Amino acid sequence: MAMNKVQFQAGMSLSEFFEQFGTEQQCERSLEQARWPHGFVCPQCGGAHASQFSVGRTRYWQCSGCRHQTSLRSGTIFHSSKLPLRKWFQSMFLISQSKNQVSALELKRQLGVSWPTAWRVKQKLMQVMVEREAGRILQGDVVIDDAYLGGEHRGKAGRGSENKVPFVAAVELNEEGHPIFARFDLVDGFTKAAISRWAKQFLASDSHVASDGLNCFPAVTQSGAAHLPEVVGSGRCSIDMPCFAWINILLGNLKTSIAGTYHAFKFRKYGRRYLAERQYLFNRRFDMKAILPRLLHAGVATGPRTEAWLRSAEHSC
Ligand SMILES: [Zn+2]
Structure with missing residues (x-):
């Protein structure tokens, strides 16, 4: 399978990292x-x-x-941080080269820094990913699905659970039906208005969107995109169709990664950053070795983000 090439690529080894960024x-x-x-x-x-x-x-x-x-450092994401740059680079290495996501707790252990420092580093680097991915537009053949952070992918809707938040998962496929880019975005709910807003922001108007039969998804057409009627079934059974295989794999991996890495976090407040991290790494998975330098460039382009800024709900979701 094409995915294996991605999974078995060399990436950046620990010794390569220390040769380049050890001091x-x-x-x-x-x-x-x-x-x-x-x-x-x-x-x-x-x-x-x-x-x-x-x-x-x-x-x-x-x-x-x-x-x-x-x-x-001034004017970059590293602004006013007293942490040695090599620890920042070690964080970027761990975050960019791990198969699953790396928690702030893991950074604390691996870097030998305090919890507040590890938390800030992790949140700042995730914010870099949020801003870098903010303008990513999906085009061509796109499959979308509904999912929840903090809940079952297929289960009861989020009502009754405060820490269960809905998000749209979308993947752009190439002509061979293989995934190219993905987006994971928190939405207010699976309503036509929310899906219309999402589509206008993140879908090219010439895209062809496949989804299951959830009745909010035809609202993607308000962005100019086409919604493929042949895929729309009357119930959930249509998710077993071949074109949904990749999105199911992506969502399964995302869920395993988040459940295995993070014990608990405020999904509604911080979910956007965790999803963006997953999206950023997925969209750069073909060249893992380049992720660290790319993240460094993105960190330079991102302005200073203070802890108060990072904690404010306005910027978190
Ligand atoms: Zn000047």
Whole structure:
């Protein structure tokens, strides 16, 4: 099966990681390269010339044009973090190269850091993934399904369980029917209005959508997408059709990963980040070795995210 090639790829080995990112200096160089691949650029005025100085172990660049001072980390996801960069890189390595997701508790153990530090690192890196995946549009043949975090994929609807939240799972298939990209998005519920909003945001207007017979799914047509009537059955039985095989595998893996990795978290508040992490890693699964550098670049592009910001409900869901 095509999936095996993905599962058996080499990825980045532990020794490769330590060769490239084993010291603080190596990590600093990598961050500098990711941030300023063509040399210093002032975040304030765009100037290219600066003088450098250090305060303690922190290097600063002072723009020759506007005198603005910046460190390597300022203005990135690493902003104001006192954690050594090599620990950040170790976190990115563990998160990007593991088969299942890596919890904050596991990061705490593996990195030898406090729980609050591990929590912040994990939440910040997941937020990077949320923002990187936010604009991903699925196109062509897309299969969608309804699922719940904190509940059975097929079971009673979320009523009566506060920590059971609905999400849409969607996968774009290529001409051979193999999965290319996926999206996992929290929704208010499986209503026509919620599915219409989701489709307008994340589906290309020329996509062809297959779903089971749940009566909210035809609302995807409000985005301009076509809803394949031949797949729509009158009941749940249609999920056994071949085109649903991949989405069932994806949802099964997602559920195993989340259940096996995380004991409990506030699904409604933080579910979006956990789903985005899964989505980010799935959508880059063909080249695992490249995930760490890509995550580093994404972290540079993501602005500072404070703990208060990360904890606020407004930004969490
Ligand atoms: Zn400047």
